[in-house]
Amino acid sequence: MELNKYQRAAVLDESDACIVNAKVGSGKTTVLISKVLYLHEVKHISYDKMIVLTFTNKAADEIRERLLAQSGNCMFEGFGTFHSVALYLLREKLPIEELGYKPEFAVITPEEEEELALELIKEQKLKIKYQNRLKKRLEQEREPYENGSREPRYQDDLFLLMRLLGQEKLKRNEFTFRDIIRVTNYLLKKELQSGTGRLDFHPEWLIVDEVQDCDAIQIEFLTLLKQYGASFFAVGDPNQVIYSWRGSSSRIFYRLKDEFHARELSLPLNYRSSNVILEAAKHFQQNADDLTGTREFGDLIVVKNQYNSFQEANDLAVQIHLLAKRGIPYREIAIFYRLQSQSEQLEKVFATEEIPFEVSVKKTVQDVPILNWFLKKMKQDCQNRELFAGAPWKTERAIEVLDVSAQEIYDFLNVNEHLRQNSVGYQDEREQILAMLDRMLRYAKEQHLTLIDGFRQFLNSSALYGINILQKEVDMAEDSVKLMTLHASKGLEFSYVFIIGVNYGLIPLRTQDFEEEDEERRLFFVGMTRAKDHLELSYYTNPDLPRVAEGASRYIQMIPQHLIQDESRSDAAKEFTTDGRVDLQKMRKEVEKSDTMHTLAALFGAANTPTVGANADEAAPRRVRHEKYGVGVIVGEDENMIEAEFENYGKKEFMKMFSELEML
DNA sequence: CGCATGTGGATTTTT
């Protein structure tokens, strides 16, 4: 992609604080990366004077990968999620001993904190209401407690519990996710006020992704970092706030702009969706402003009425078979819904229909009981510095113990003693623990740490990351249909998007107040704008979920009629329907024996197929050489950027001003 | 303790 004038303005902006209102699909990440490169290459800001903050690990990984592709290895002062950067400051920069913490602290998950709280309740005989929702109460009432509220929501000992919990965590040398940032803020503030300047910490640039998702303490963190002398550059979209139920707010974007006296720039050009989709989506924006399409008009949005979720799943199966026949890769098809439970019906039908699919459900190590137990045990054990004293291997330095195996550590720690060796699952459990130990060992080696420090750091960062050792993440490159909630769809794009269950009670969900209703609208906006070429919305006449009203949601009425192609049932399905059931066998046979394209044209009308890899430039290719990627061919160019394709690395973009390419 | 009555939450999920 090449930088347009808005993107360029953001990259070249000179203000001390700048906040970029990046609309959906406007190249937000490209701008962020270009900004980092620009600061480094042109403004000669050293990477170790920059802090790059993201909200999720996924975003951090994507940015890291793209940066690496353009600039090789760069060492930032801080890079990653808010939590991992704060963790780094606690570990390397801040005097946590002054508060009574020890350097070998551990990070605990909300589940572990809840467990600790339950122990305290029992021990101290506290009266706590709604103990079945304790985790949620601890999360939701923490902020009022910290801000000095007198009384908890219900008349009980919750605030006393929080105080005791605080003492206990300090005693045990443990941090919750929230504590990581709160304690960091506290110490940063204290150092600033003391004015001693003894902290070895002088960030010059603070670069923030998805800034609209910050909660109150994350904003405080940013404010403090800025007070250490950093200039501020943030990108975000107030129309994509879909996590306000846990602390962010659609106003945060503008609040930050005010507080930092930041210059607001806008990236209005959407490169992703057809104009039909974009026009429709605009009606769900909070502040109808300058979101502008760059593509053709495109296919009308299909609105379809289904009897219930079973019929819908069958109809989708038919459509997907047809799309596959037409050569559309499965990976370009996605189905979004409001509730996790809605995937069940689809999974059943797709499995029998042999449609390759992946369901995006977040599973962590906590879903594997044995690993959950083992990691918790290791977290406790690793607080003891002498854990590996008397070990048979010669030295503790991991870099020198390449010959220490996971098995040796397993034996030394006597893990077998804790397992039921006669149980059916024993072999499996042993192997899982060995695999985990192996991974921890590798981590210690890579980080050049001693065994115990390596293990401890691995455990802390894995509390933040989750560990995806056993079940692979949903792989976007995998050629399968993706099923996910509207929330999970944020940041992704597909050629064909089906949003199902557009009934009142699901989309939008029944809400308490206007704020929540606004969020439902933003959520639908996020879902629609994932679609590049084709968007289909369906609703039930006879919904099988409780609290869901029959008939089209008013969100469907909010879309202008001229953008909609209304179909009571798809023609495709109708032709092969007998007694209300779709005969998929018959349909498949028909499609196979007939001239595919002809049949499909009849069924779908002359839909436009997305062009894949069509290269406009047929002239003799210009060749370039790059230090790392070797010889490649120029495939795109404007006054600032140049795009080249390399045999083993694919397409890469470069800023011309850095002249990394040698023309051949 | 059993029963009637009252209240509030359900869903999405990153670190």
Next chain:
DNA sequence: TCCACATGCG
């Protein structure tokens, strides 16, 4: 709307 839990009364 329905369900689980809290509270109050006999």
